[in-house]
Amino acid sequence: MALLEVRELRKAFEGNKRATGALAVDSLSFDVDEGQLFTMLGPSGCGKTTTLRCIAGLEYPDAGEIIVSGRTFFSGAKGTRVPANRRNLGMVFQSYAIWPHMTVFQNAAFPLAVKSGSRRVAKAEIVRRVERVLAVVQLSDLAGRRATDLSGGQQQRLALARAIVMEPPMLLLDEPLSNLDAKLRQEMRFELKRLQRDLGITTVYVTHDQAEALAISDRIGVMNAGRFEQVGGPVEIYRSPTSHFVADFIGASNLLDGRVRNRTDDGFVVDTPLGLLEVPSPLHLEPKAAVLVSVRPEHVMLLPVDLAPPEAARGQVIGRAFLGNSIDYMVAVGDIELGAQLDGAARFGEGDRVVVVADSAQCSLVLP
Amino acid sequence: MKAGPALETDKWRKIRPETLLFAAVFFVVLYLAVVPLGFLLWNTFVIDGSLTLSNVREAFGGTIGIGQLAWNTSRYAIGSTIVSLSLATVLAYLAVRTDVPFRRLIFISTLVPLIVPGILHTISWIFLASERSGWLNNFIGLWFDWSPFNIRSMAGMIWIEATNQLPLLFLFMYAAFRNMDPALEESALSHGASMPRVLRSVTLPVLKPSLLSAAFISIVLALESFEGPALVGMPAGILVFTSRIFMLLRQFPPEYGQAGAFSTVLVVLMAFGVFAYSRLGRSTAGETITGKGFRPRRYELGPWRIPVGIAVLVYLILTTALPLAVLILMSFQKFYAPPTAETLGNLTVENYAYTFNNPDVLGAFFNSLVLSTGAATVVMLLMVVAAWLVVRSRIRGAWSLDAISFLPIAIPGIVMGVALLVAYLYIPIPVYGTLWILLIAYCTRYMPYGMRYGTASMHQIGGELEEAAKTSGASTLQTLGRVVLPLVMPGFIAGWIFIVMSAIRELSSSILLYAPETRVLGVVIWDLWETGLVTELAAAGVVMMFLLALVALLAKLLGDRFGVQGDSGPRL
Numbered sequence: 001m002a003l004l005e006v007r008e009l010r011k012a013f014e015g016n017k018r019a020t021g022a023l024a025v026d027s028l029s030f031d032v033d034e035g036q037l038f039t040m041l042g043p044s045g046c047g048k049t050t051t052l053r054c055i056a057g058l059e060y061p062d063a064g065e066i067i068v069s070g071r072t073f074f075s076g077a078k079g080t081r082v083p084a085n086r087r088n089l090g091m092v093f094q095s096y097a098i099w100p101h102m103t104v105f106q107n108a109a110f111p112l113a114v115k116s117g118s119r120r121v122a123k124a125e126i127v128r129r130v131e132r133v134l135a136v137v138q139l140s141d142l143a144g145r146r147a148t149d150l151s152g153g154q155q156q157r158l159a160l161a162r163a164i165v166m167e168p169p170m171l172l173l174d175e176p177l178s179n180l181d182a183k184l185r186q187e188m189r190f191e192l193k194r195l196q197r198d199l200g201i202t203t204v205y206v207t208h209d210q211a212e213a214l215a216i217s218d219r220i221g222v223m224n225a226g227r228f229e230q231v232g233g234p235v236e237i238y239r240s241p242t243s244h245f246v247a248d249f250i251g252a253s254n255l256l257d258g259r260v261r262n263r264t265d266d267g268f269v270v271d272t273p274l275g276l277l278e279v280p281s282p283l284h285l286e287p288k289a290a291v292l293v294s295v296r297p298e299h300v301m302l303l304p305v306d307l308a309p310p311e312a313a314r315g316q317v318i319g320r321a322f323l324g325n326s327i328d329y330m331v332a333v334g335d336i337e338l339g340a341q342l343d344g345a346a347r348f349g350e351g352d353r354v355v356v357v358a359d360s361a362q363c364s365l366v367l368p
Numbered sequence: 369m370k371a372g373p374a375l376e377t378d379k380w381r382k383i384r385p386e387t388l389l390f391a392a393v394f395f396v397v398l399y400l401a402v403v404p405l406g407f408l409l410w411n412t413f414v415i416d417g418s419l420t421l422s423n424v425r426e427a428f429g430g431t432i433g434i435g436q437l438a439w440n441t442s443r444y445a446i447g448s449t450i451v452s453l454s455l456a457t458v459l460a461y462l463a464v465r466t467d468v469p470f471r472r473l474i475f476i477s478t479l480v481p482l483i484v485p486g487i488l489h490t491i492s493w494i495f496l497a498s499e500r501s502g503w504l505n506n507f508i509g510l511w512f513d514w515s516p517f518n519i520r521s522m523a524g525m526i527w528i529e530a531t532n533q534l535p536l537l538f539l540f541m542y543a544a545f546r547n548m549d550p551a552l553e554e555s556a557l558s559h560g561a562s563m564p565r566v567l568r569s570v571t572l573p574v575l576k577p578s579l580l581s582a583a584f585i586s587i588v589l590a591l592e593s594f595e596g597p598a599l600v601g602m603p604a605g606i607l608v609f610t611s612r613i614f615m616l617l618r619q620f621p622p623e624y625g626q627a628g629a630f631s632t633v634l635v636v637l638m639a640f641g642v643f644a645y646s647r648l649g650r651s652t653a654g655e656t657i658t659g660k661g662f663r664p665r666r667y668e669l670g671p672w673r674i675p676v677g678i679a680v681l682v683y684l685i686l687t688t689a690l691p692l693a694v695l696i697l698m699s700f701q702k703f704y705a706p707p708t709a710e711t712l713g714n715l716t717v718e719n720y721a722y723t724f725n726n727p728d729v730l731g732a733f734f735n736s737l738v739l740s741t742g743a744a745t746v747v748m749l750l751m752v753v754a755a756w757l758v759v760r761s762r763i764r765g766a767w768s769l770d771a772i773s774f775l776p777i778a779i780p781g782i783v784m785g786v787a788l789l790v791a792y793l794y795i796p797i798p799v800y801g802t803l804w805i806l807l808i809a810y811c812t813r814y815m816p817y818g819m820r821y822g823t824a825s826m827h828q829i830g831g832e833l834e835e836a837a838k839t840s841g842a843s844t845l846q847t848l849g850r851v852v853l854p855l856v857m858p859g860f861i862a863g864w865i866f867i868v869m870s871a872i873r874e875l876s877s878s879i880l881l882y883a884p885e886t887r888v889l890g891v892v893i894w895d896l897w898e899t900g901l902v903t904e905l906a907a908a909g910v911v912m913m914f915l916l917a918l919v920a921l922l923a924k925l926l927g928d929r930f931g932v933q934g935d936s937g938p939r940l
Contacts (some may be wrong), residue, residue: 058835084838097836101854111840114850162840172839 002031003170003202004038004055009064010076011050024050025061026226032170032204032219037196039205041213042223043249048206049174051223055204056091056172057084069169090163091172094179096155098147105143107158108134111166133165136195153184160192164199171196171203177212189215210250214238222246240282240364247294247366254300254338255366256293260285268365273334274313277360283367292366299359300340302329302348308355317352331356385844390763393754394772400812401775403795404787405635411790412628423625427616430626432607437630441608443522444529444597445590449583451530456537457579459683461571462676463538464545467666469677470684477688478535483916484691485873486532486595487893488909491902492691493528494519494600495704503694506706520604528596531687533589537582544578550665577648584645591638592780594876599897609634610782610876617786617880624790631783639778695913698906719907729908731885732892733915739803739888740871743810744864747818751863752856755822756848760834770819777816781876784809789880801883809877814867821866825859858927865923869916 011025025047032038040048053059054074055066063076068089073082099107106113109130112121121129134140137157142150150158156176163171176192177185193216196203207213213220214234221231222245230237230246241247247255258270258277267280272293279293305314318337319330322344329340329348333356340356348354412423428434462468463475481489496503497519505515518524552574556566572579597611607615609630616627669676698704700715723729751773757763758770776784788809792800799805829852837847875890882891889912896905 056839058838084835085841085843087839088841089839091836091839093832093836095830095832097830097832099833099836099851099855110837110842110850114837114840114842114846116843116846159836162836166841 003034003036003069004032004204005065005067006030006051006055007065007067009051009054009061009066011047011054011059011061023047023226025054028064028226028228030221030228030231032202034202035200036218037193037203037205037216039207039213039217039220040223041207041210041220041249043208046223047226048208048223052172052174052204052206056089057082057087088166088168089170089172090166090168092156092159092163092174092176094175096152096159096176096179098150098155098158100146100148102147103143104134104139104145104147104150104158105130107147108161108165111162129165130161133161136164136199137161152180153188156180156188160195164201169202171201173203173205175207176205178207178209185212192216214250222249224249239362241294241366244292244366244368247292247364252297252339252341254295254297256295256336256338257368258291258293258365260287260289260291262287270365272358273336274356274358275311277358277363279360279363279365281365283365285365290368292368293358294364294366295338295358296362297328297339297341299362300331300338301357301359302331302340302342302346303355303357305353305355308357312355312357315354315356317348317350317354320348320350386757386761386763389753390757390761390766390769393750393757394769396750397754397769397773397815400808400815401772404784404791404812405775405779407791407794408628408631408783408787412625412632415625424629427623427626427629432612434633437607437609437612440522440601440606441591444525444608445587447522447526448529448533448590449586451526452533452537452586453541453579453582455530455683456534456582457541457575459534459538459680460541460545462680463542465550465665465667466669466676467673468669468680469673470680473684474538474680477684478539479920480688480692481532481535482869482920483913485875485890485893485909485912485916486593487599487875487890487897488695488913489532489691490528490595490599491893491897491905491909492694493524493531495694495698495902496690497524497527501704501706503690503706520600522606525596525600525606528600529590529593532593532596533586534687536589537586540582540585541578544575544582548574554665581645581648584641584648588638588641588645591634591641592782592876594780594782594879610780613782613786614879617789624786627786628790631786634780634783635778638780642778695906695909698903699910701903701906704902719903720911722904723908723911726904728887728895729892732887732889733911735803735806735886736872736889739806739810740868742807743814743871744867746807746811747814747867748821748860748864751815751818751822752825752853752860755819755826756852756856759823759826760831770823773815773819775816776812779813781813781874782880784813785877785880788812788877801886803886805881806878806886806888809881810867810871810874813874813877814870817866817870818863821859821863822856825856828859829855861926862923865919865926869919869923872912872916872919 007029009025009028010023013020013022013024028047028051030038040051042048050059054061057073060081061074061076064074065072065076066074068087072078072080073087074080099110102110109126112126112129115121131140131143134143137160139154139157139161142154147155147158156179159176173192177188180188189212196216205213205217214237217234219231219233220237221228222237223229224245229243230241237246238250241250241253244255247253256272256274258272261269261271261276264278267278268285268291269276269278270291270293277293283291285291302317303312308314313333315331315333315338317329318332319328321328325344327342327344327346329342329346331338331340331354338356342348413419413421415422459474463471494502497505497517499505499515499518499520502517502519504517508514508516519528548571553566553570556570557563561569592610594610594614597606597608598614601607602611602615613627613630613634616623616630697707699719700717701711702714702716702718705711754769754773757766779787788805792805799808833851833855834847837851842850872889874888875894878888878891879894882888887895889908893905893909893912896902896908
């Protein structure tokens with residue numbers, strides 16, 4: 001049994017968008033198995049944060065079901081609505097929401113301190129558990145400090161500590177790294193993943209940063225306009241995008257208009273502006289069908305004109321950006337423009353005529 | 369799928385604690401804000417069960433009719449606006465854009481109205497500018513046979529009101545100038561425009577929304593002003609709406625109906641003024657605030673620095689130092705006399721002995737303290753909860769709390785007094801002649817300010833701080849107690865202090881609602897004035913201002929400790 005089951009979640013927009021009838025979350029369904037890190041990835045406004053907040057109980061959807069460990073937290077059909085403070089899910093907010101009037105220790109202890117009645121936790125027990133959790137996030141020596149004294153990265157770790165101190169069955173993270181500077185973000189990515197692995201805690205993660213999603217997720221749901229365009233593992237999503245949107249959103253990608261020539265054993269031969277490409281694909285396509293070929297810039301090769309076979313596509317470099325260890329090129333081939341990413345030692349300059357070759361084994365086909 | 373065994377669902381709990389809280393707060397706020405006015409309107413427009421305009425006709429056509437009142441009030445309001453706004457704007461411009469000397473003093477002088485109640489301000493000017501024995505005429509009389517100043521005139525009334533409003537308008541225009549990017553003026557200058565041209569073509573147009581807003585604030589303040597029109601206008605036969613209403617209630621028998629008619633006119637005018645101000649306040653046409661901060665550049669006055677500096681100093685002495693000096697000197701005199709070598713040699717402390725021994729005066733100190741702290745506590749507690757409901761809760765219609773709690777701002781103190789007098793003639797709660805009716809008046813009058821402080825605080829506390837408490841398992845009450853209340857404390861204290869100081873200075877409601885045992889400070893000062901005990905009045909006044917200064921000091925200390933953001937008071 002999956003730890004989290006979301007069924008046909010629907011939520012309309014609030015406020016003045018309501019009139020358009022568009023849905024913020026449009027019949028979303030997905031499962032998350034125990035111990036997995038599932039990421040909802042998408043641009044702003046795609047509904048990922050709304051979905052997360054519905055799971056947390058901070059908002060109520062209009063219809064659908066949310067079930068955690070077999071307990072129904074929300075059911076539109078049955079009228080079940082469990083309020084947020086009864087769901088026992090650890091949530092980390094984008095702004096961390098650290099309470100400025102409390103110390104680090106008090107912040108982390110809060111979920112235990114508010115347990116009342118039969119669930120009361122003894123003082124000594126609180127101290128023990130908080131100290132343990134602070135040690136896990138490496139904030140032990142700051143326990144007595146006012147929470148406002150912490151840096152952004154430290155606050156983020158405190159928010160995490162607060163979320164896990166109540167030993168919840170699931171963790172909800174709302175863009176936890178987006179407020180950190182680039183370097184810290186990279187470091188914290190690994191920290192988060194390590195923590196999640198060590199604790200074995202099921203996690204739902206929300207982000208718009210596709211590199212982050214690819215780096216840490218077990219499974220990714222790429223969201224657009226309230227729906228999942230594709231759900232799968234990072235490699236699958238990256239290598240085999242099934243839609244225009246996913247191909248475009250995940251990594252940079254060139255999308256070439258193509259027409260199917262014939263089938264091959266594991267794909268199709270497609271006629272493209274770069275010539276005939278033999279692309280592997282699980283899709284079912286007829287000859288003469290229109291299709292898009294997704295080529296990542298790192299799989300586009302530029303060769304000097306004199307070294308190329310005569311039938312290779314020719315183009316002209318119209319843009320060049322040195323990035324240190326790589327160079328981004330913009331190449332015009334006929335009417336279209338392609339992005340290519342070459343090694344930092346590449347010598348082509350603006351205006352150079354080049355031959356453009358795509359590594360067709362690395363391409364994927366996307367329905368237009 | 370069944371719900372797990374130990375899980376409580378929300379199904380059976382139809383009524384959330386939030387909803388109960390909302391109902392309670394809504395009822396109290398509605399009762400305070402709407403009921404008195406409702407009774408007043410009913411009493412004015414309904415006789416023996418049917419609608420009638422006879423009260424209006426009697427009032428408007430009376431010995432001092434609507435025409436004269438409207439004319440006087442217009443002159444008073446517009447006159448004081450022109451004087452105070454121009455002075456305030458010039459001063460603010462100098463303070464923000466130039467290297468004018470005495471900037472610090474200018475700012476300190478803006479604190480004065482917080483500590484000097486309107487009645488003392490008015491009385492001190494009466495003594496300064498009285499035709500026969502005023503300080504100013506006396507001083508000029510040493511050299512010339514000329515008495516140019518006569519406070520008992522429309523001009524005198526306008527001057528008193530203008531000087532009372534100046535500090536607030538100064539702060540307002542100061543903020544407006546600070547928010548104006550000097551690059552606008554500088555680019556004009558760099559294109560060859562002269563300074564006067566720049567002021568005319570760039571500064572003033574950009575400033576227009578702020579100037580209009582400030583003008584409306586000033587008009588509203590003048591409309592509701594009472595002490596000046598009562599102490600100076602009434603003896604001179606110059607009546608405005610507030611003083612006319614007062615007279616109608618002081619005569620025997622009191623004319624509630626006619627007072628109600630004029631009150632209605634006044635409230636409508638003020639509501640319009642407040643509405644205009646808030647609309648203008650929202651227009652961003654003149655706003656040049658960008659995300660990037662900018663340094664206001666100061667122009668050097670150069671050779672003008674000395675004359676301008678002298679002018680500012682004269683202004684400060686005239687508007688701040690002199691009135692205080694009058695009161696302080698008077699408090700040490702046996703009887704009022706302008707300062708000469710002779711009179712200065714004849715000083716005494718018997719007025720202070722009077723103040724500290726007179727049971728009425730001491731009783732008034734006690735009453736004022738009790739009422740002000742009581743009202744402040746009630747209002748802030750109520751409004752913090754109300755603000756939370758308005759800003760945070762998802763209860764539909766909670767926004768109405770904001771609107772209703774704001775209504776009293778359009779009701780001048782004197783009208784509030786009339787309304788409560790009328791209301792409790794009918795409502796069978798025995799508050800007449802007790803401290804309770806005064807408490808109700810104060811709570812109602814200061815509700816809007818409490819709400820402003822409350823909502824400002826709530827907006828500062830991010831919604832996620834409460835949501836984090838929720839996801840951590842805290843109940844609504846726990847969230848309020850452990851997260852919201854501690855974070856709202858600085859705003860709570862700021863509002864509390866503001867209301868305490870305003871309530872201590874209050875007069876126009878108290879003057880109608882007091883009983884011999886429930887006199888407050890403003891009323892006692894008024895009584896001393898009416899019985900001619902001016903030197904005793906001065907001493908009591910000085911002690912009263914001392915008390916207010918102490919509260920202001922307390923505010924500063926608490927502010928430093930609790931980290932209150934600098935705030936000289938809420939915007940209307």
